[in-house]
Amino acid sequence: MMDAAAIAAPARLRVSPRVARGLKGALGVALLLVAWQVSVPLVGMSAYFYPAPSDVWAAFVDLCRKGILPVYIVDSLARYGVGVGAGVLLGIVFGMLIGLSRRVSLALSPLLNFMFAIVEVAWIPIFVVWFGYGIKTIVLALVYVVFFPVLYNTVLSVRTAPQVLANAVRSLGGSRVDVVRYVILPSALPGMITGLRLAAGFAFRGLVFAEMVAAKTGVGYLIFDGAQTQQTSRTIVGMILMGLMWLAIDQFYLRPFERATVQRWGLTVDAADRT
Numbered sequence: 001m002m003d004a005a006a007i008a009a010p011a012r013l014r015v016s017p018r019v020a021r022g023l024k025g026a027l028g029v030a031l032l033l034v035a036w037q038v039s040v041p042l043v044g045m046s047a048y049f050y051p052a053p054s055d056v057w058a059a060f061v062d063l064c065r066k067g068i069l070p071v072y073i074v075d076s077l078a079r080y081g082v083g084v085g086a087g088v089l090l091g092i093v094f095g096m097l098i099g100l101s102r103r104v105s106l107a108l109s110p111l112l113n114f115m116f117a118i119v120e121v122a123w124i125p126i127f128v129v130w131f132g133y134g135i136k137t138i139v140l141a142l143v144y145v146v147f148f149p150v151l152y153n154t155v156l157s158v159r160t161a162p163q164v165l166a167n168a169v170r171s172l173g174g175s176r177v178d179v180v181r182y183v184i185l186p187s188a189l190p191g192m193i194t195g196l197r198l199a200a201g202f203a204f205r206g207l208v209f210a211e212m213v214a215a216k217t218g219v220g221y222l223i224f225d226g227a228q229t230q231q232t233s234r235t236i237v238g239m240i241l242m243g244l245m246w247l248a249i250d251q252f253y254l255r256p257f258e259r260a261t262v263q264r265w266g267l268t269v270d271a272a273d274r275t
Contacts, residue, residue, distance in 0.1 A: 036052070059237050071220075072219055073219065079135055079207060097263060099157075112148075123140075134215070138215060141214075165182075166179045202247070204246050
């Protein structure tokens with residue numbers, strides 16, 4: 001016989017921790033929007049200075065209806081993907097060369113340290129002069145931003161690879177290639193991933209700035225153009241898109257990439273899995 005109290009008690013709805021976090025986040029956003037909307041008549045400013053959420057939503061709908069927003073998002077993501085991919089590849093290649101060869105390190109380190117001190121913002125006007133407005137200038141700026149975090153994290157990771165394991169491989173008759181393949185690369189991978197995450201964040205900020213200066217499409221251009229044409233609602237749409245696009249990149253690209261590589265191989269442990 002089932003207990004009568006158990007029959008009478010309503011079944012509890014079980015919600016996964018991820019869904020619960022999502023609901024709490026959505027509730028926080030909803031409260032913020034309500035407070036923002038309520039504050040508009042209290043502030044008493046025009047929509048140019050202080051647009052309401054309804055104004056921002058109307059601007060978003062208008063941009064979608066005209067087909068502007070989808071094109072801008074695709075253009076920004078394409079530039080971002082090409083720039084980050086090329087920068088990561090170059091950073092890893094040069095990082096491995098510098099980390100493995102003292103001669104290469106002595107030859108390139110002074111120049112790279114000098115270039116590292118020059119921020120990408122200073123290069124964008126030069127790139128515009130050389131390559132004009134458009135994707136070449138933006139991609140080169142992103143490659144410059146991505147290259148150095150990946151480079152230095154790769155160099156550090158290669159140089160701190162366990163020498164005990166390297167000596168063990170050599171004692172078993174392994175070649176230099178074997179040492180790189182079985183010791184240095186696996187040890188350096190977490191550092192490379194760290195460099196990638198840092199570079200991805202820097203590149204996204206660099207993308208927005210580069211599009212403000214050297215593009216006629218993209219989320220960065222949307223923000224700049226909205227400010228220039230006194231359409232503040234469009235500027236805020238671009239700012240919100242920046243945050244949403246970064247959350248999507250982090251959630252659907254960077255985190256799965258980490259889980260599929262370093263976490264899967266047991267090289268790092270997620271904070272939620274620590275005891």
